[in-house]
Amino acid sequence: MDDSDAKATEEAIEACISDGCNIIFTTSWGYMETTAEMAEKYPDIYFSHGTGYMSNGKNFNNYFGRIYQVRYLSGIVAGMNTKSDKVGYVAAQDSSNSEVTGGIDAFAIGVAAVNPEAKIYVAVTNSWDDPDKEKAASEQLLDMGCDVMAQHCDTPYPQTLAQERGVYGIGYNSDMSKETPDACLTSVIWNWSAYYTSAVKSIINGTWDGSNYYGGMAEGLVQLTNLASFAAEGTQEKVDEATAEILNGSNNVFDGVMETNTGETVGTENGTLDDAMITGGIDWYYKNVVIVD
Missing domain, CATH: 3.40.50.2300 (Response regulator)
Incomplete structure (x- = not known):
């Protein structure tokens, strides 16, 4: 800044x-x-x-x-619905930013869970807000044959251009089926009111202690919108199954030993990455991620 x-x-x-x-x-x-x-x-x-x-x-x-929980679910949706096995992802920042990189990895792990042949092609704009770059990145990925478009960027170009090309999109931050009803499979969204309400109440009742807050699906802070009616058969069942696993604690997304796209490994057998690592320490890409120039 x-x-x-x-x-x-x-x-x-x-x-x-x-x-x-x-x-x-x-x-x-x-x-x-x-x-x-x-x-x-x-x-x-x-x-x-x-x-x-x-x-x-x-x-x-x-x-x-824990937006990564829902990114993972949206990856399952992408993996179930790609026909070309090429999934596009427009990212605001490179691997030096854990928030963006962790989201990509969670999405990629979700894709791999249902479609190990698929690749996630990531175009990085290196900007939180650059409509021209976001449009160009979207066009580049679509020209490569990506038939599902995901994003961590501010403009709706990955979604609107996907609809123009007759392929699918997965929205972020808002329910993008409103803008792209013929393309949007689902959207990854935040419900910030879940936190704001609890924070204000804690100040009013004197229980505020200055500690950080990190909620997830269980608290209703992060959500996946309803699947489109045109999603591939079996998609809802896979999402429901994974949702149950996340909520019962049997699936923490970043579990076990994970292979990166450089052939290295991270994580430990029977272990899972903690929230601090996911929030601030992920600087690697999962094995099925391809960074495009």
């Missing part, structure tokens, strides 16, 4: 404080460091930052969730 973005974030926070707000949620990775600084400046204001990793254990915490 450049200085102008930091200044804009600071000004927005100051405006909230001037309006009398004593609980401030900052909702993007790029706001993190400025939020940390403002929390030190205003120790009597509660600050809660979405994504990222910084907190002070007092008036500034971090909240995020």
Whole structure:
């Protein structure tokens, strides 16, 4: 984030404080460091930052969730519905960003669970918000023959262009069947109200302790929207089966020894990656991921 973005974030926070707000949620990775600084400046204001990793254990915490659980489920959907065994994925950041990379890997593990022959072709834009690059990346993947398009980027181009080409898409952040009803198989979405409600209640009733929050499917924080009627036969059954395994704890997505796309291995037999590693330590791609130039 450049200085102008930091200044804009600071000004927005100051405006909230001037309006009398004593609980401030900052909702993007790029706001993190400025939020940390403002929390030190205003120790009597509660600050809660979405994504990222910084907190002070007092008036500034971090909240995020196990979105990888639903990414995994959406990978199952992709694996069940690709005919070319080429799945496209437009990613905002490269492997140095664990949030994006972990999402790709969870998705890829889901694909492999039902379709070990399929590959996930990832085009990286290196920007959180660059419509031109996101459009170009989508077109590149579609030109390669990808017939299911997934994404971790801000514009709907992976979905709208998939519909234009007559192939499938898997949305992110909102139910994208509204924009692309003929293409959207399902969408990976957040229900942030699950956290906001609990956070505000904890401040009101005096139980706020500054600890970080990390919820998942069990808490209703992350969800998969209803499958399209045109999804391949058997898709719903596979999703239901995997959902039950996640909720009963028998499937944590990043389980056991996993092979990367460079032939190395991560993880341990009978073990699973912990939330801290998934959130901040994943810098590798699963074995079926191909990074396109």
